Amino acid sequence: MRIALTQSEGRLAGLQEALEAMGLEVWRVPLIQTRFLPADLTPIQDCRWWLFTSVTAVQAVRALGARLEGRRLGAVGPATRRALEEAGGAVEVVAPEGHALSLAEAFLARRPFGFVGLPQGNRAQPHLARRLREAGYTVEVVTVYETLTCPWPQGLEAPELILLASPSAVEALPDAVGERAHSLALGPSTAAALEERGWPHTLLASPSVEAVLKAIQDIRGEPCST
Known part of the structure; x- marks a missing residue:
């Protein structure tokens, strides 16, 4: 096979x-192949939380010079969590089922305080941001990479x-x-x-x-x- x-x-x-x-x-x-974008991270700089749904988003943010130390972080899946920790971040929320909506529910279960920043790709599904906004959170989204098909x-x-x-x-x-x-x-x-x-x-x-x-x-x- x-x-x-x-x-x-x-x-x-x-x-x-x-x-x-x-x-x-x-x-x-x-x-697929991904390409980092010269994004402006200003909209999420003051967000208390940054939530990541892919390893590529972590890599793209790092390529833009962002520091993860001291930020409150959430991750989809063990690979994204590992990428954040290897970059010096401390991950507090991990999606138990490995997808964006699962991350939203894990985050909301903690009832954390603060604005939420979502560094993501150009083809990211809107479910995570929508669910958090429905729960009353202010969510800022920055597109840090694009996905191209092969x-x-x-x-x-x-x-x-x-x-x-x-x-x-x-x-x-x-x-x-x-x-x-x-x-x-x-x-x-x-x-x-x-x-x-x-x-x-x-x-x-x-x-x-x-x-x-x-x-x-x-x-x-x-x-x-x-």
């Missing part, structure tokens, strides 16, 4: 090795499985591939994009290596390892 990994390098560290240990043939097929390599056939990490990656996938492969969706917005196209897919229980392996075991009808 072949699987195409389309997520950015560094996300889900150790996944390729784990898949190969399961006997899968692993292809690296990036479907074409599926010409002549590359459809694998049995494809891991997709964003609606942008779904957009980049040709119909002939999306209809034939079984997609593994990292997050509900990615699953919704696949559902809209009517392509076979599974929504992963969490954005983790373990969830990917468990989904593949279920698809192949294998018993879970103990």
Whole structure:
């Protein structure tokens, strides 16, 4: 069985090795690329909280010269949390389910004080900002990077499985591939994009290596390892 990994390098560290240990043939097929923008961070400088939904947003903010020490921070997923901590930040809120709405609910459960800054990409879904504003928070959004789609390599056939990490990656996938492969969706917005196209897919229980392996075991009808 072949699987195409389309997520950015560094996300889900150790996944390729784990898949190969399961006997899968692993292809690296990036479907998106990101580019930092010369953004003005002034709108969020005075925000007490900064919430991050991707590692790329952390990297883009750092490239703009922002310091994370002393700020109150929230993160989607362990990779984003790790990126913030490696940059000197102390993460106080982490999304338990690994997506933006989960981060909103985790944040609201603490009932914290202060304005909220959201450094994000140009294709970020509006759900996080909307939910926080509905709860009465002042939210400032700054677009710090843009996401560009990459074409599926010409002549590359459809694998049995494809891991997709964003609606942008779904957009980049040709119909002939999306209809034939079984997609593994990292997050509900990615699953919704696949559902809209009517392509076979599974929504992963969490954005983790373990969830990917468990989904593949279920698809192949294998018993879970103990």
